[in-house]
Amino acid sequence: MKKRVTLEKKRERAGLLFVAPSMIIFTVFVFVPLIIAVVFSFLKFDMMFNHIEFQKFDHYIKLVQDKRFWNALFNTLYYTVFSVPLLIGLALGAAVLVKRKGWFSSICKSVFFLPAICSMTVVSIVWSFLVNPDVGMFSYWLTLFGFEPVNVLNSPTLAMPAVILVGVWKNFGFNMVILLAGLNGIDESYYEAAKLDGATSWQQFKRITVPMLMPTLSFTIVNAIIGSFQVFDQVYVMTKGGPLFKTQTLVQLIYSTAFDSFNMGYASAIAVALFLITFVASVLTFKRMTKGEEDLA
Template sequence: MTQQLTTVAPLSHRDGGATAPRGAIAQRRRRRIRFQPAWLFMAPSLIILAVFVFYPILRSLYYSFFNWTIGAAHQQWVGLGNYTQLLHDNQFWNALGVTIEFTVASVILLLVLGFVTALLLLRNSIANRIVRSVLFFPTIVSFVTIGMVWKFLLDPDIGLVGGLTKAIGLHPVDWLTSVHLALPTVIFVAVWRSMGFAMILFLAGLQNVPAEYYEAARLDGASNLQLVWNITVPSIRPTMLFTTMILTIQSLQVFDLVYVMTDGGPLFKTDSLVNMLYRVGFQNFQTGYASAISWVLFIIIMIVSLVQLRLFRFNDVD
């Protein structure tokens, strides 16, 4: 009898131990289902994002499968017809080439000039602070304003650049109507406007590089060029990735500067993808075709961003 009681006791103990985890799991489930007040604070922002961002994005995808025209009584379903039409549209390929040329040239120039300027202005002196402020000032001005100012400055008849050209005895150049100079001029204005932004980002990265790395390298006899290439560049790789991605996305979506300065001319030599999208969607009212262009641009941006993430990948040990 005693042996039987001692045998039953551990069983009841094991049963109690088995019910305890089930109670804890049920309590965790109730805690998980319980309403979180944080959603009330997030609700206004989520509603705004849903109405003005996510819904238009999904709606444009829906439009891209139709021959959607504003004001038409019937919208014809064409499936992938808008996308196949893009493959045979010379204006699309021209706009894509202009956009790629603008992006490659402006991003490379901004990375190089921003990095070099950040290195030169790294020391936190009063003179460097003033120069930093002067270089960063155009960044806070909109592209529309910058484009209007430079369009006036580059006017061959009444512009400051044309006046200076006449003053030194040269013939004024019509920068924005030349088929060879219009795109380089727009690239120059875009780089001038955004160089301060790239400089500030690189300054933030450079100031986080430990000074001990440079001291140890100098003790080993490293030159200034070796310090930059072997210490500075690897140390700011995350900053370089962020800067490259932001500048690339910004350049691929260029519109306002082109629209104000050249409106895609002359002869579509500065016609970007977004400028073509605006013309097709808001001037020709071909909403379906314009939506297809926007989604192709979205896919291009995604692919370029993934490639950049792959090229600039870094490990935690870095």
């Protein structure tokens, strides 16, 4: 009995040792900054920490009344609602297509994944040139077919869709690889049995692929939602939140408030609000996906 207890303790210690590096990184780079942001949200100070004043809940009261905050929240939700389904849909479709063995599938895997290893800043700069109405390739094609070039990034209605498409193009290859790993983990015997029963390709996808892939789908969807709430790079490079603040997201508003207006306390309050919104959205999505797994089971 003592040997068994000793063995269990050794396993627990080994497990703690393996988990310790991740927990240290999480504590230093996530938990501690979050606590600092919460503390800063109740203070007023500049970049040099001069004239520190306790503001109570003034920043949060201002937050509720701030039209720019609600505009940025709407833009962030707009980005999330349209980018996540498009991103996951394209990633899943590409994963199903490249799952087939062959040289063409291997080439497609490399081509689809290539944008994922590029910097979002570089990708945003390239796409800014491509859609430029004066020197862009897309404008040249439009002119070639008799259409007038459109300044997409300066259009209040087209700027956000352009930002969404760039984000989807950049990230869907990464999600494709994750979903492809999930697809490869499904036993082929399920599909063979379904074929013997006369199931069509759509029925196999609906009754076998989706239920068996649901844990992986849950991860990719939640991860995509978190990433979409944190969108910043392509907005800052391509539009800087314009035109008319139509593409200003919450992270871009935090950056502008902190480093343009030098209001660190209010920027911290916005950051705390963003964390709470992202946390609630992630938990609700995860619970909904888990319920979907139970329903499909």
